[in-house]
Every structure is written in structure tokens, then in C-alpha cells.
Amino acid sequence: MRVSFIKMHGLGNDFVVLDAREDALPDISRKMAARIADRREGIGCDQLIVLERSESAAFLMRIFNADGGEVEACGNASRAVALLHGEAATVETAGGNISLEPTAGGASVDMGSPRFDWDAIPLAYAVDTAAMPVAWEPLQQPMAVNIGNPHAVFFVDDADAIDLTALGPLIENDPLFPERINVNVASLVGENHLKLHVWERGAGLTRACGTGACATAVAAIRKAVAQSPVTVTLPGGDLTIEWKSGGTIRMTGPAAEAFRGTFEWDDYA
Structure with a gap:
């Protein structure tokens, strides 16, 4: 199966984005996420971002670190996704819903309230x-x-x-x-x-x-x-x-798309 990806970054923190909001993808294992993120034998990134359908928000953003572990939040990726989405939206993450809005050259993201307990x-x-x-x-x-x-x-x-x-x-x-x-x-x-x-x-x-x-x-x-x-x-x-x-935290800063490409799913599964 040939799959499209978008390479993006926020201040050099880079991401491979898979947009599965319309066409669902098979589930991604920790091993597969790490293989995609590998800079020598994969596409290479700090985080793999997978966009999926959501029942509580415009869409769901899943975040995998370079070691393949799935994590709750990524501020730079949120700005990149805002740029990709192109309009204000509420996005579901494992760390809770966030609000994002593209700006000139980047995005502004409401990251929710900090917790200290x-x-x-x-x-x-x-x-x-x-x-x-x-x-x-x-x-x-x-x-x-x-x-x-x-x-x-x-x-x-x-x-x-x-x-x-x-x-x-x-x-x-x-x-x-x-x-x-x-x-x-x-x-x-x-x-x-x-x-x-x-x-x-x-x-x-x-x-x-x-x-x-x-x-x-x-x-x-x-x-x-x-x-x-x-x-x-x-x-x-x-x-x-x-x-x-x-109150909630608002983060504003740049994001950019680097390039687009495709890969064969079974090469990394």
C-alpha cells in the first residue's frame, strides 16, 4: 500500500505527518513509528504525527516520539498541523483537546491549562x-x-x-x-x-x-x-x-512545510 506523507517542522523540530482523516490507515506499532522516524534508514523526524477522525473535535492528532513511544502532546507539531489544516479548529490529543489557529507564517495554539499536582x-x-x-x-x-x-x-x-x-x-x-x-x-x-x-x-x-x-x-x-x-x-x-x-496557555510561533512524498507501508510495518 502506497501512503502519502508531509514533512513539516516548527523551529527545526521536525515531523512526518500522515493524514488519515479521510482514508483510515492500519494501526501503527511502536516499531513501525521508530522505523519511520529513523534518520538513516527511514524518512527521519523527531515525531511521527498521525491525523485521524474524532468524535469530540475536528480531528484527532496522535504523536509518536522518535523511539516509537506514543505521547500526549507536542506544541510544535500542533502549530505545523494548524498550518496544514488551514483554519481554526479544536483538536483531540491524548493530553486533552487543544485549540489552534493558523497565523502568518505559523500558528497560535491554546495548549490548555497547566497542572501542578x-x-x-x-x-x-x-x-x-x-x-x-x-x-x-x-x-x-x-x-x-x-x-x-x-x-x-x-x-x-x-x-x-x-x-x-x-x-x-x-x-x-x-x-x-x-x-x-x-x-x-x-x-x-x-x-x-x-x-x-x-x-x-x-x-x-x-x-x-x-x-x-x-x-x-x-x-x-x-x-x-x-x-x-x-x-x-x-x-x-x-x-x-x-x-x-x-487560565490557559497560548503559544505563538512559526511552522513550515518542507516537502511531500510517499512510501510503501510494508517497508516499515
Whole structure:
């Protein structure tokens, strides 16, 4: 079976999108998702995105990380999908429904409300999520936030000085995080302006992470080191995050289509 795909990216965080809203596809296994994502023997991407029919929204967006694991949310992919869809829509995800709207050169996405309760992250045991009493070498007392998926946010003097390739896997797979964790390391570089590096669970060090930018901006606002709107600079570029306590998070930034192609389903099944 010959299947069409669309290659897209948001600030260099790249996706293979399969649009199965009209013509359903067979179910995708973890092994198949990882094969498609492989950059040497597959199409290559950080996340595989599958669009399907939904009973509660315009459509369902399923998200598979590069290791094949299915996850709840992806902010950059949400902007890319908004660009592809071409109009405002409510989209179902495993992390809850989100609202998206294309803009000039990108999209604005309502990512829903952040969650801070320890069992909503989730953590292995009850702990103060505003300043968790844990540390991994120079990274100490992170704030835990769930933005449809789990994040630990560390604030440091210089985000560029932290070796996330070494510390990221240790934190991601710590028993404290039963569903693993996305690791965010940020520093304040200007008024309401953060620099951010993200180790993404199941994907590794990434050029951009939309939910990570949301989690980090929310953490900075809660800690009173920044006020909304917050500019978050990632290696791939800038995102603007708006949030007020008790409200939902709005993320705005660019997205783009790179190319389209086809592949033989059985080559990856």
C-alpha cells in the first residue's frame, strides 16, 4: 500500500505527518513509528504525527516520539498541523483537546491549562512541585509542570553551560518519574526573555519543544522572574508564550512545510 506523507517542522523540530482523516490507515506499532522516524534508514523526524477522525473535535492528532513511544502532546507539531489544516479548529490529543489557529507564517495554539499536582505530572510520590527537593549535579530544585505531557524545569545562570546530553537521560529515566520526564534548562537573558534547552523524553536533545517552552514560561511566571507574555528562545528560534494564573496557555510561533512524498507501508510495518 502506497501512503502519502508531509514533512513539516516548527523551529527545526521536525515531523512526518500522515493524514488519515479521510482514508483510515492500519494501526501503527511502536516499531513501525521508530522505523519511520529513523534518520538513516527511514524518512527521519523527531515525531511521527498521525491525523485521524474524532468524535469530540475536528480531528484527532496522535504523536509518536522518535523511539516509537506514543505521547500526549507536542506544541510544535500542533502549530505545523494548524498550518496544514488551514483554519481554526479544536483538536483531540491524548493530553486533552487543544485549540489552534493558523497565523502568518505559523500558528497560535491554546495548549490548555497547566497542572501542578504531583499525581498529575505524574511523580512517584507526593512532593512540592514548585521546588522539588531533588538535584542532579548542578541542576537543583526543579518545578514540575504538566502541559499535556510532563516537564521538569530548571533555572540556571547559563543554560548553555549545562551538558544536557549527559544529564538529560539520567533525569528523564529517574524512578521519580514513572512516565519519564521532559527536561528543561533555562536562564533569564532579558526582561521577560528566556533562553531554553530541552532534553525531550524519547527524542533526546531537540532544537525546539513547544510544550517545553510553555512549561518553562509558566514556571518563570509562577516564580515571578518573568511576566506574560514571555519570549522563549530555543536553538531553533523564538516562541511567544502567554499565561495568567488560572487560565490557559497560548503559544505563538512559526511552522513550515518542507516537502511531500510517499512510501510503501510494508517497508516499515
